[in-house]
Every structure is written in C-alpha cells, then in structure tokens.
Amino acid sequence: MNELNHNEELIMGIFWKLENALVRDVLEELPEPKPPYTTLASSIRLLEKKGYLSHKTYGTTHLFFPIISQAEYSKKSINRIVKNFFEGSVSNFLSFMVKEKNISDDEIQDLQKLIEDYENPKKNE
Numbered sequence: 521m522n523e524l525n526h527n528e529e530l531i532m533g534i535f536w537k538l539e540n541a542l543v544r545d546v547l548e549e550l551p552e553p554k555p556p557y558t559t560l561a562s563s564i565r566l567l568e569k570k571g572y573l574s575h576k577t578y579g580t581t582h583l584f585f586p587i588i589s590q591a592e593y594s595k596k597s598i599n600r601i602v603k604n605f606f607e608g609s610v611s612n613f614l615s616f617m618v619k620e621k622n623i624s625d626d627e628i629q630d631l632q633k634l635i636e637d638y639e640n641p642k643k644n645e
Contacts, residue, residue, distance in 0.1 A: 522570045523600070524593075531563055532572060532586065532593070540585035 524532060534549045535541060543561045547554055555563075564584055567573045572593075575582040606612040614631070617623045623631075 523597075524567075524570075524572070527563065528567055528570075528572075531560075531567060532590075535573065535584065535586045536590040540583050542581065542583060546584075 530550070531546060534546050538545060538549070541549075543557065543564055546564065547557060547560055550560070554560075564573065568575065568584070572586060572588050573584050574587045575584045577583075602608060602610055602613045606616065614623070618628065
C-alpha cells in the first residue's frame with residue numbers, strides 16, 4: 521500500500537470522520553484555502569486507486585468511503601517509522617519519544633501497565 525502525503529492524509533481524516541462522503545462534502549470540511557473541486561476529485565480518485573477508498577455510484581453521483589480504517593493506517597505508519605528511522609526497534613522509538621518529551625509521565629505509566637498486562641494476561645482475569 522502506497523504512503524500518503526500530507527494532503528491525502530488530510531482528506532482521509534475527513535473520510536474517517538464522515539465515514540462516507542461526496543466530493544463536495546469533503547470540500548466543505550477542508551480548511552481555507554480550499555482546492556478547486558476538480559483537483560480534490562482527482563485526489564480522491566488517486567486515493568481510490570491507492571486502495572484507501574472505494575465508492576458506490578448513484579446515477580452520476582459517487583459516494584466515497586474508506587476501505588482502510590484509521591487504526592489500520594496508523595499501525596502501518598508507526599511500523600514504517602520504526603523500521604525506517606529507528607532500526608526496527610520499538611525501544612529506540614520509545615526512548616526517542618521520552619527524550620523529546622512527547623510522552624507524559626502518565627502515558628509512561630500507562631505503557632508500563634500495558635506491558636505488565638501483556639506479560640501477565642492471567643493476572644487480569
């Protein structure tokens with residue numbers, strides 16, 4: 521699956537929020553300056569070609585909808601970042617996040633609990 525650029529991620533964010541939409545619906549949600557309708561329609565068609573969207577046709581109208589969830593996209597994106605920038609090491613990634621102060625103390629505690637729960641699944645039953 522091809523990676524998305526910033527504008528494509530913005531468009532997909534709208535589809536994930538709305539669940540399905542016409543091109544004009546997406547255009548209404550975009551911030552100013554809004555692209556021309558035809559440019560947006562081309563971007564949406566490209567997202568469909570890349571495998572992120574599909575559509576249903578009603579006469580001459582196309583209702584587009586995501587075929588990849590935001591969670592699935594996020595997972596693939598994080599995995600790609602870890603692989604490409606952190607030598608495939610989740611530990612290196614988390615260490616970077618902690619050093620950059622992108623993870624709060626509460627989030628670190630939540631992560632520790634997740635790890636403990638993962639290591640001791642029967643403890644929580």
